[in-house]
Amino acid sequence: DAGVTQSPTHLIKTRGQQVTLRCSPKSGHDTVSWYQQALGQGPQFIFQYYEEEERQRGNFPDRFSGHQFPNYSSELNVNALLLGDSALYLCASSFGQGRYEQYFGPGTRLTVT
């Protein structure tokens, strides 16, 4: 059984560009949450998707948006990249709107230059 997968593994972008990160949840899971982990910090909650809708959002600007597809996979989009967006982006999948265990993917390392 494949766990949570994320792509790409690493990404380098320039300030002002846009980026899309992808996540496939663990089999049987219907909820995807996205977290940003800056270097040396704990992950911070960006938002959660369930039934193809954004259900809860953390303290992140509208430049951060997402999407969930009918097969439960998800994308995270970041527009107008800033240097401060450089971080490890983690996807976590779970069942039932995150109420049960959240399983994390390996993350996508985004570097903005």
Place this chain on the structure above:
Amino acid sequence: GDSVTQMEGPVTLSEEAFLTINCTYTATGYPSLFWYVQYPGEGLQLLLKATKADDKGSNKGFEATYRKETTSFHLEKGSVQVSDSAVYFCALGNSGGSNYKLTFGKGTLLTVNP
């Protein structure tokens, strides 16, 4: 809002030493508490959890007890191994309506020397 404060690192121990990593929290309602571990270059793995007061979570020799009176969830292991070297995150799970999100501490880097 919810917050988690955990012991600043790094922590360096010799193999077979006793480990304690302190974690305290602030939250409304009835949160669940978790410890996650992150090995170099990897994502987070759930180490243990406790869903209500006085519950003890345990896994791979690690233990933590949910203490509501002291709002704490300290991680302990009686005898650490080199393979335990990693970053440990204390986290709180709470619901915003029907949705459930995790709030993490900043992490504690543990290095175990042979």
